[in-house]
Amino acid sequence: MNILTVDVEDWFHILEVEGTPDLAAWSRLESRVERGFERLLSLLAEAQTSVTWFFLGWIAERHPDLVRRAAEAGHEIACHGYAHQLVYTQTPAEFAADIRRAKTILEDAAGQEVSGYRAPGFSITPETPWAFEEIAAAGFRYDSSVFPGPRGHGGLPGAPLAPYLVETPTGPLAELPVSVVALGPHRLCFFGGGYLRITPYPLIHAMTKLVNLRRRPVVYYVHPRELDPAHPRLEMSALRRFKSYVNLSSTESKLRRLVRDQSLTTMGAWLRTHEDTLRTRSA
Numbered sequence: 001m002n003i004l005t006v007d008v009e010d011w012f013h014i015l016e017v018e019g020t021p022d023l024a025a026w027s028r029l030e031s032r033v034e035r036g037f038e039r040l041l042s043l044l045a046e047a048q049t050s051v052t053w054f055f056l057g058w059i060a061e062r063h064p065d066l067v068r069r070a071a072e073a074g075h076e077i078a079c080h081g082y083a084h085q086l087v088y089t090q091t092p093a094e095f096a097a098d099i100r101r102a103k104t105i106l107e108d109a110a111g112q113e114v115s116g117y118r119a120p121g122f123s124i125t126p127e128t129p130w131a132f133e134e135i136a137a138a139g140f141r142y143d144s145s146v147f148p149g150p151r152g153h154g155g156l157p158g159a160p161l162a163p164y165l166v167e168t169p170t171g172p173l174a175e176l177p178v179s180v181v182a183l184g185p186h187r188l189c190f191f192g193g194g195y196l197r198i199t200p201y202p203l204i205h206a207m208t209k210l211v212n213l214r215r216r217p218v219v220y221y222v223h224p225r226e227l228d229p230a231h232p233r234l235e236m237s238a239l240r241r242f243k244s245y246v247n248l249s250s251t252e253s254k255l256r257r258l259v260r261d262q263s264l265t266t267m268g269a270w271l272r273t274h275e276d277t278l279r280t281r282s283a
Contacts, residue, residue, distance in 0.1 A: 001217060001263050001264070001265045001269075001270060001273075002208065002212070002217050002218040002219075002220065002262055002263070002264055002265075003051075003052070003176070003217050003218070003219045003220065003264065003265060003266065003267055003270055004049070004051040004052070004220045004221075004222075004258070004259075004264045004265075005051060005052045005053075005054060005078075005118070005144065005192075005219065005220065005221045005222075005267065006040060006051060006052070006053045006054065006221070006222055006223070006224065007054045007080055007118065007221055007222075007223050008033065008037065008053055008054060008055040008056060008059055008060075008066070008080065008223075008224060009033070009056055009059065009080070009084060009223055009224070009225070010026075010029075010031055010032060010033045010059065010224075010225065011032055011033075011225045011228070011231040011232055011234075012026065012029050012232075012234065013056070013084050013120075014234055014236070014240075014244055015084070015086060015120060015121045015153060016086070016121075016152070016153070017234055017235070017236035017237075017240050017244075018235055018236060018237075019234035019235030019236055020234060023058075023083050026058065027062075030232065031062070031063075032225070032228055032231050032232075033059055033063065033066070033224050033225075034063065034066065035224070035227075035228040035231075036223070036224025036225055036226065036227040036228040036231075037066050037224045039224075039227040039228070039252065040222070040224060040227055040255075041069065041070065041073060043252065043255060043256060043259070044073075044075070044259065045073065047256075047259035047260065049259050049264050050073075050074045050075050050076065050265065050266050050269070051075055051076070051264065051265075051266055052075070052076040052077075052078050052116060052266045052267045052268065053067075053070045053075055053076065053077055053078065054078045054079065054080040054116070054117075054118045054144075055067055055077065055078070055079065055080055055102075055106055056080045056081065056082065056083075056084055056102070057079070057080075057081065057082035057083075057098075057101055057102025057103075057105045057106065058082055058083060058084070060102070060105050060106050060109050061105050064105075064108075064109035067106060067109035067110050068109060068110065068111070070110075071110040071111070071112060075266070076116070076266035076267065076268045076269070077106055077110040077112065077114055078106075078114060078115070078116035078117065078118065078144075078267065078268075079099060079102050079103050079106055079114050079116065079117045079118070079140070080102070080117075080118055080119075080120065081098050081099055081102050081117075081119065081120055082098045082099070082101045082102040082105070083098055084120045085098060085120060086119075086120060086121050086123040086153060086154075087119045087120075087123040087124050087125070087128050087131050087145070087154075088123055088124075088125050088127060088128050088154060092130045092131075092134055095131060095134055096134045096137070096138065099117060099134065099135065099138050099140075100138050103117075103138060103139065103140070114140075115140060115141040115142060115268060116140060116141065116142050116143070116144065116267055116268065117135050117138075117140045117142075117143050117144070117145065118143070118144045118145050119131070119143075119145035121152075121153035121154070122145055122146065122147035122151065122153060122154070122155065122178055123145070123153045123154050124145045124146055124154070124156060125154035125155065125156065126156060131145070132166045132168055132173055132175075133168045133169060133170070135173060136166075136168040136169075136170045136171060136172075136173040137168070137169075137170050140173070141173070141174065141271075142173065142174035142175070142176060142267060142268075142271055143166075143173055143174070143175050143176070144175070144176045144177070144178070144219065144267060145175075146159050146175055146177040146178065147177065147178045147180070147189075148160065148161055148177045148178070148180055148187060149180045149186075149187030149188070149189070150187075156177075157187070159177060159281075160177070160279075160281055161177065161179075161180060161182065161187075161214070161216060162177075162214075162215075162216045163175060163176045163177070163216075163217070163271075163274070163278055164278050164279050164280065164281045165278045165279065165280045165281065166280075166281065167280055172280065174271055174275060174278060175281075176217075176219060176267055176270075176271070177219070178191070178192065178219055178221070179191045179211055179216070179217075179218045179219045179220075181207050181210055181211060190203065190204050190207045191204065191207070191208075191218055191219065191220045191221070192219075192220055192221035192222065193221060193222070193223065193226075194243045194244065194246065196220070196222070196251070196254060197226065197246055197247035197248065197250055197251055197254075198246055198247060201254050201257055204254070204258075205261065208262070217270060219267075220258065220264075222251060222255065225248075226248055226251040227251055227252050227255075229248035229249045233245065
């Protein structure tokens with residue numbers, strides 16, 4: 001069983017580009033998150049597939065109906081923080097306040113406990129080991145913030161590729177890292193965001209089989225804006241424009257093939273089945 005996740009953000013939440021507005025400006029911008037959300041919800045309903053939705057608290061605060069609808073459709077609700085801030089730009093106290101605020105908003109909207117967290121930009125780095133402690137202390141059971149390779153927003157290049165447990169003062173925290181493939185000295189991702197949009201589907205399928213042969217689940221991720229190709233564009237460099245907007249029209253067709261070709265599940269459901277097999281690693 002592989003895992004499909006959705007990071008529920010709007011089109012103006014792209015990180016670290018010159019045109020990204022600050023938090024105070026977000027409410028004045030056109031929100032289009034519902035368009036991609038509707039397409040995703042419909043696609044998953046047709047496939048009778050449940051996935052994990054990592055909602056920004058800011059989105060849930062303004063669109064609690066989206067949280068409720070996803071929960072009522074049998075999906076898992078998880079947390080993406082409140083203000084879409086990179087972990088390494090915050091102090092431990094600021095980070096703790098952000099994730100606790102978001103968790104409360106999501107649980108009020110969903111009417112259920114929220115057990116999972118994912119950092120914006122997968123931005124836990126070697127300089128922020130304290131993040132795992134704050135995530136566990138906030139009451140989360142699992143995390144999916146580790147990118148086990150080099151990345152523009154940080155990454156943890158030496159982290160395990162398979163899910164594992166992180167020991168914290170408040171108990172173990174399960175870590176389900178983003179999936180990468182080790183090819184020689186390189187760790188490459190094919191399974192989410194721009195990586196998924198750039199990669200031809202046959203190669204995604206082949207890399208999925210390679211990860212599964214290593215007895216690891218593939219963690220896929222998408223964003224609602226990727227199913228809304230007509231959304232507005234932010235000002236950014238040519239390279240970031242390519243990474244952010246290339247092949248947007250391919251996302252929906254690739255997802256339809258994924259849900260057709262594979263058995264996909266939520267992070268919580270996978271963890272309930274496999275938690276006893278996870279090994280403890282240091283943060």
